Amino acid sequence: MRLRPERGLGLVLRFILALVVLVFFLFPIYWLAIISFKTPDEIFSFPPVWWPEAIQFANYAVLFKDGDVETIGNSLFIAGASTLVATLLGTMCAYSIARFRTGGNMFSDWIISNRMIPPIVIVFPIFLLFVALGLVDTYIGLIMLYTAFNLPYVIWMMRGYIQDVPVELEEAALVDGLTRFEVFRKVVLPMVRGGLFATAVFTFVFAWNEFIFALVLTRNEVTTFPVQVTHYFGGQSNLWAKIAAMSVLGTVPIFIVVAFLQRFLVRGISLGAVKG
C-alpha cells in the first residue's frame, strides 16, 4: 500500500509531531553532552544553563590525565573480542542446527532458554567459579563470560536467518565443487550478511552495557566503562562533570558502530521480524 503524498497542513502537522517526539527522546542525550562541556558552576546553577558560555574540554582532559578513559579501551576490547568469538562460533552452531538438525528439534529452544535465567541468580556461583579458576579481574574471564551469554542469542538469531537461505543454493554449490565449509563461507555467510551484522551489533551492545558481572568479577585491572562511571557516584556528592564526559565518550563507539551498520541493521531486524 502506498500512502498518498501529503500536502500543506497535513505535512506541517506531521513534521511538528516528529519534532516533538524527537526532542523528547533526544533531550537526555543533549543534556548529557552539554553538561560535559560545562564548568562546575554552570552545572549546578539555577535556572539551568542551556548552552555554556564557552565550550571547554576540562572535564575530558581530567579523564585522559587520570587514565579513566582506559576503561573504555577495556570495554572495547572485551566487547569486541566476545562479539567476534560469539558470532563466529554461534553462526557455525546455528548452521549445524539449521541444516543438520543437530541436537534434535528442541535443541535451539533449549539453547535460547539459557537467556531466560535472570543474571543475578548466577552471579555468585560464577564468582566462586572465577575465583577457583583465577579468572577474576582478567580480560579472558569477561570475554569468555560474555561470549557464553551471547552465544544463545547468536545461535537463535542466525539459525533463523540461515533457515531462510534456500537450501538449493547450497546444494548447487556442493555439486559445483565446494566443500561443506566452503559452502558455509562462500554461500551461507554472504546470504546472511545483513542478519549477521545486526546480530553482531546487539551482541556488542550487550557486552558494552553489561554491568553486574563486570562489577563483581573485576577489581582494578580490567574495569569496564559502565563500572567506571559508577565510581563517580559518591556517598557525599556526584561528580556530574566526569559522569557526563565519560558517558559521552562511552556512547561514541556505539554511535559509530550503529552508523556504519545502519543499512544492515534495518534490513536484518525486519527480516528476522517477518520470519520470526
Add this chain to the structure above:
Amino acid sequence: MSQLEITGLRKHYGSFEALKGIDLSVPEGEFCVFVGPSGCGKSTLLRTIAGLEESSHGTIAIDGEVVNDLRPRDRNIAMVFQNYALYPYLSVFENIAFGLRARRVADAEVNRRVGEAAEMLGITPLLDRQPRQLSGGQRQRVAIGRAVVRDARLFLFDEPLSNLDAQLRDGMRAEIKRLHGEIGKTTIYVTHDQIEAMTLADRIVLLREGRIEQEGAPLDMFERPRTRFVAGFLGSPQMNFLPVEAGADGLVLADGQRLPRPLNASGATGSLVLGVRPEHFSRAGEPVAGEGRLDILVDLVQPTGTRTYAQFRVGAQEVTAELPAHSVEAPGARLALAVDMARVSLFDADGIALR
C-alpha cells in the same frame, strides 16, 4: 558402454522407503527423463545420483566407477535446479563461473568458457547484471549456463521448467533439446510433465512409488504401455479405461455394446479393462463386419480449435473421444464411432497389459 549404472538402489527415510530397488543403466549421450506423479521418487533418485542424498542400499556407478561414497563435488556432475539456485550477491558472469572458480580454473579459461556458454544460451548482454534484474526465463538460462560451462560427466535437471509460464516453457523445452544435441552429454531430466517427458526423452523412465514402472523410448511406451498406470500417465487427455467382459469372440461393454477382440492382445477372458485413447476413436462410416463400433450419445463437447473432444458415457464410465474439429457441434448428438482395435490395449484386473 553405459555411462550411468544403477544397481539395486534403495533409499529409506526412517521407515518410509522412497526408492524400493532401482536398476537402471543409461548409455553415454542419452537424454533420459525420469517422470512420474509427485512422491514417486524421481527427485530422490536424481538427488541420490548427484550425491545430495545418501543411498541406503545398492550402487551408483559413473563411467564404471562406484560413486556411492564420493562427495557431490568429486562426482563431477552438473545440476540445474527448479528454482534456478542463483547466488543473488553475484553477477550473472560470476554465477556461471562459480563452478569453475570452485575448481580453481585459471581466469583466462574462465572468461573463455563463460563467454562460450553465454553465447550458446544468448545471454551475453546479461553477464554484468544481477540475478534479481532478470526475468524467469533469463534466470533459467543462467542456471543452465552454470551447468554447461562445466565439463561435467553428467547433466542433471530437476524440474527446470516448472517455475516458468506455459509459453516460455515450450520455448525453453525446445532449447534444452537443441542444447543436448549440440553438447551431446548424458542428461538426466526429472519432470512430472508427461509432455516434457515425451518431447525431450531418448528414453523415459516412469517411476511409481519408488519403483520403475516401465522404461523405454517415448513412443514405444506410449503405444505399448506395460501397465494401466503407464497408459494413464502418458497422453493427454488421458486414456479411457472401460471395464469389459471378454469372451473368445469379443468384448462386452458395461452398456451391452460389443467390440471385437483387440488385435494385439492375448486370448485372456473374464473381467478385463479396455484402454482406448481419445484418438483411437473416429467417426464411423458404413458398418463393416469385424470393425470396432460404438453408438454413442454425446453429452459434452469441448472444441480446442484443431480438434474437438466429445464426451459420452459407456455405462457409468465417462469417455472422451478426440475427433476432427466440427465433427460434433452440440451435446445430444447421436454418433457412431469406430474404434481402432489395432491400437487399443487390454489390461487384466491387476492393471497388467495383455499382449
